[in-house]
Amino acid sequence: MQVRKARLQDATQIFEIVNAHSHDGTLIRRPFSEVCENIRDFTVALSDAGVFLGCGALHLYGPHLCEVRSIVVKPEAKGRGAGSAILKALLDEAESHGVQSICLFTRIADFFFKYGFRIVEDKAELPDKIFKDCQNCPRLHRCDEVSMVRGRIPRVSILGPKDEAQQLVRLAG
Numbered sequence: 001m002q003v004r005k006a007r008l009q010d011a012t013q014i015f016e017i018v019n020a021h022s023h024d025g026t027l028i029r030r031p032f033s034e035v036c037e038n039i040r041d042f043t044v045a046l047s048d049a050g051v052f053l054g055c056g057a058l059h060l061y062g063p064h065l066c067e068v069r070s071i072v073v074k075p076e077a078k079g080r081g082a083g084s085a086i087l088k089a090l091l092d093e094a095e096s097h098g099v100q101s102i103c104l105f106t107r108i109a110d111f112f113f114k115y116g117f118r119i120v121e122d123k124a125e126l127p128d129k130i131f132k133d134c135q136n137c138p139r140l141h142r143c144d145e146v147s148m149v150r151g152r153i154p155r156v157s158i159l160g161p162k163d164e165a166q167q168l169v170r171l172a173g
């Protein structure tokens with residue numbers, strides 16, 4: 001198996017696998033244009049024969065926080081280490097950017113515990129994520145995901161209402 005950064009040629013397979021898992025809320029739906037725009041966020045796992053097995057993405061909010069997103073493995077490839085290999089590559093990528101706090105929202109906390117993530121009881125402690133995704137999510141008031149973080153919960157955020165965001169950026173400085 002090989003794990004590498006995605007290329008634009010992987011966008012169709014990423015789009016298909018992510019959206020195949022979005023109808024039940026497992027993953028956030030991603031239009032093809034968004035996958036292409038953000039292709040550099042993605043890491044893919046391939047079999048030794050070069051067959052696409054799965055993907056995951058690391059979204060950078062800023063030096064204070066990044067997020068693991070869209071991590072998924074083809075049903076027939078599950079249980080053979082691809083998911084953990086993708087996650088480890090994303091964690092290495094966060095480290096290479098010097099980002100110490102990594103968040104994610106999930107229904108399968110058990111998978112992430114063993115990689116150092118812990119549950120954050122109050123989602124409001126991750127305002128960047130709330131402003132990026134939750135406010136536009138149809139499940140906003142009936143969210144069944146847990147929020148998790150690896151490292152410290154950041155004391156600052158950069159997304160939010162204009163005045164508030166500016167204030168928070170000042171705090172970051």
Ligand SMILES: CC(C)(COP(=O)(O)OP(=O)(O)OC[C@H]1O[C@@H](n2cnc3c(N)ncnc32)[C@H](O)[C@@H]1OP(=O)(O)O)[C@@H](O)C(=O)NCCC(=O)NCCS
Pocket residue numbers: 021026027071072073074077078079080081082083084085104105106107108109110111
């Ligand atoms: C979660 C997912 C990416 C894991 O990929 P995978 O390739 O099957 O995982 P691995 O083979 O690397 O498993 C690594 C470990 O995690 C465990 N694990 C796998 N899936 C798990 C799950 N759904 N819940 C809890 N633990 C899980 C495995 O048992 C294994 O444990 P071990 O090291 O003690 O043997 C895959 O099951 C998947 O695509 N699920 C659907 C999409 C999804 O839910 N993504 C997460 C969104 S936040």
